[in-house]
Amino acid sequence: MKILKIFLSNLNNTDLGLLIIRTVFGILMYVGHGHGKLLGGVDRWYGLGGALTNLIGLESLRTFFGLMASLSESIFALFIVVGLLTRISSSLLGFTMFIATLRHVLDGDLPEMAILYLIFCVLMLVAGPGKYSADSLYLKKFTS
DSSP states (O other), rough: HHHHHHHTTTTTOHHHHHHHHHHHHHHHHIIIHHHHHHHTHHHHHHHHHHHHHHHHHOOOGGHHHHHHHHHHTTHHHHHHHSSSSSSHHHHHHHHHHHHHHHHHHTTTOOHHHHHHHHHHHHHHHHHHHHHSHHHHHHHHHOOO
């Protein structure tokens, strides 16, 4: 009961809300998408990179773009969870989700999850990580 009282007394605490949304979205991204892609290796990265290179060309960078997508959905998603370099991590993940959204639309699919993750990244760019974050603790002068 005491925990519920503490939680309900913080209903207008934006920083707590940012912590919860960062944690939930970041872990879901890592577990559901990033972990497998990161460990998939060069062949998996080559396939992932095609989502961007098929749109813009630059076939020689296909594996690199796939690796960057894998990193943004894994390592940078975990950075978002702890609030470390949150705006940079959100920018990279947001770009990946924008490309995923485009790819799904061009394939005739509904990209609802990519859009939700993209909106989450925009929220992190606009609002920042909040005071319960590594950015707030270690990079205070850069995050204001």
